[in-house]
Amino acid sequence: MSWSIVEVARMSGVTSRTLRHYDEIGLLPAAGVRSNGYRYYESDDLLRLQQIRVLRELDLGLAEIQAILDEQSDQVEALRGHHARLLRERDRLTLVAHTVARTIEELEKHSGDSEMSHINRPENLFEGFDPTEYDDEARERWPEQWQESKDRTAAMTPADIERLQHEQTAAMIRMAELMSAGTEVGDPAVQAEIDAAYRTICTMWTPDATAFKCLGDMYVDDPRFTATYDKIALGLAAYYRDAMAVYADSMLL
Numbered sequence: 001m002s003w004s005i006v007e008v009a010r011m012s013g014v015t016s017r018t019l020r021h022y023d024e025i026g027l028l029p030a031a032g033v034r035s036n037g038y039r040y041y042e043s044d045d046l047l048r049l050q051q052i053r054v055l056r057e058l059d060l061g062l063a064e065i066q067a068i069l070d071e072q073s074d075q076v077e078a079l080r081g082h083h084a085r086l087l088r089e090r091d092r093l094t095l096v097a098h099t100v101a102r103t104i105e106e107l108e109k110h111s112g113d114s115e116m117s118h119i120n121r122p123e124n125l126f127e128g129f130d131p132t133e134y135d136d137e138a139r140e141r142w143p144e145q146w147q148e149s150k151d152r153t154a155a156m157t158p159a160d161i162e163r164l165q166h167e168q169t170a171a172m173i174r175m176a177e178l179m180s181a182g183t184e185v186g187d188p189a190v191q192a193e194i195d196a197a198y199r200t201i202c203t204m205w206t207p208d209a210t211a212f213k214c215l216g217d218m219y220v221d222d223p224r225f226t227a228t229y230d231k232i233a234l235g236l237a238a239y240y241r242d243a244m245a246v247y248a249d250s251m252l253l
Contacts, residue, residue, distance in 0.1 A: 002031060003046070005039040012049055027066045028052060047075065054082045058089060164200070169232075171197060175240065176233035185243035194240075194247040209252035216244035 009016045022028035023039060028049055030039035041049075048069060055065045072078040171193060178190050185191075201207060207215060219225045219237040229237035 002040045002042050004034070005030070005041070008041050008046065008049070012046075012053065014049065014053070022049075022052070022062075025062065025066075027062055027069075051078065051082060054086065058082075058085055168197075168200070172229065172232045172236065175243075176236050179233060179236060179239045185239065186246045190243050191247055191250075194243045195251070197244075198247065198251075207252075209248040212248045212252060213245050216241035216248075 003011070005016050005019055008014070009019060014022075019028065019030075020039070023030050028045060031042040031045055033039055051069060052065055055068065060068070068078075175190070175193050178187070178193070183190055198207075198212065201212075201215075219229055220241050226237040229240060
């Protein structure tokens with residue numbers, strides 16, 4: 001049995017244009033072309049398309065997906081692997097949803113309280129978030145340093161990573177308190193926090209002045225970074241960026 005490209009587009013939710021692109025790049029070659037010029041697909045093609053959609057849901061790029069599909073020899077075993085990854089992602093997103101729901105509950109319960117005094121465990125704000133979500137940007141901007149960071153991170157235990165995350169969250173809160181107090185970014189107290197942040201980064205990779213400033217710029221230019229910092233206090237991402245620029249100019253040049 002076979003299906004036209006229009007039928008496959010309708011049943012899969014993938015546009016005909018995308019299917020033609022997949023055919024052109026060899027990711028999903030059509031089974032053939034009918035006399036009317038339309039591509040058609042068979043059962044094995046639909047199964048491959050399902051896997052493509054699954055792997056896209058896991059945020060893999062097309063080249064990576066093609067390599068995975070071309071190398072697999074056992075389709076059922078491959079699907080089991082995809083299923084396991086989806087379940088892990090489901091569990092992670094469930095934890096993220098729980099984190100957000102808990103934060104909403106806390107904020108509603110303490111509506112009108114000053115600053116963040118009601119957050120008993122601020123590290124809970126970030127439970128479930130994917131620590132690798134900025135990998136593509138980091139790999140593109142600093143490929144050698146990114147690899148160094150990944151190698152060092154791989155050597156860390158889960159307890160080490162959890163401790164580091166808690167320390168970073170605590171540092172963000174201290175910076176937010178300094179910002180709320182109107183402390184200038186060049187103040188020794190602020191620069192001491194940035195120095196500690198720089199030394200933490202240096203356990204993973206060692207940025208020079210330009211790279212450290214660029215990292216600070218990313219906190220503001222990338223909305224995902226901004227959202228992470230501004231969850232603690234509005235404007236914190238820009239405060240970090242400005243303080244990091246001062247530190248880079250005075251300590252890293």
